[in-house]
Amino acid sequence: MVRENYRQFFFDKENHGVHLPFHLERKFRKYLTCGIPIYGIARFSVHAVKEDKIVAFSCNGSTLCPSCTGGRTADTAKHLLEEVIPAAFETS
Structure with a gap:
């Protein structure tokens, strides 16, 4: 579920003006491996x-x-x- 949805999650946050730290996305990508x-x-x-x-x-x-x-x-x-x-x- 995370693998299929994490990119959309970050995209949606960005579109709503919420800027998540870069290291958070990096942790998600690392977790997926x-x-x-x-x-x-x-x-x-x-x-x-x-x-x-x-x-x-x-x-x-x-x-x-x-x-x-x-x-x-x-x-x-x-x-x-x-x-x-x-x-x-x-x-x-």
């Missing part, structure tokens, strides 16, 4: 099982991509649970 192998892959060899794994590049989107944002959310939660909260309860 997230996880699609044609836009880049990494190949990993797993020697223990004699297999290769191919992983599509992510967009590392800051706010638009639910997949990339979810990964950062999980990393932050892990850091808080393992590092920050235990340190707050340490006695001196």
Whole structure:
């Protein structure tokens, strides 16, 4: 749905005098390439099982991509649970 409509969205905003920042359109375009192998892959060899794994590049989107944002959310939660909260309860 985003792929089919984002250009029209920006066009409509511009026609109504709303000037969105250029970086926002760039983030939309980057989001549309997230996880699609044609836009880049990494190949990993797993020697223990004699297999290769191919992983599509992510967009590392800051706010638009639910997949990339979810990964950062999980990393932050892990850091808080393992590092920050235990340190707050340490006695001196």
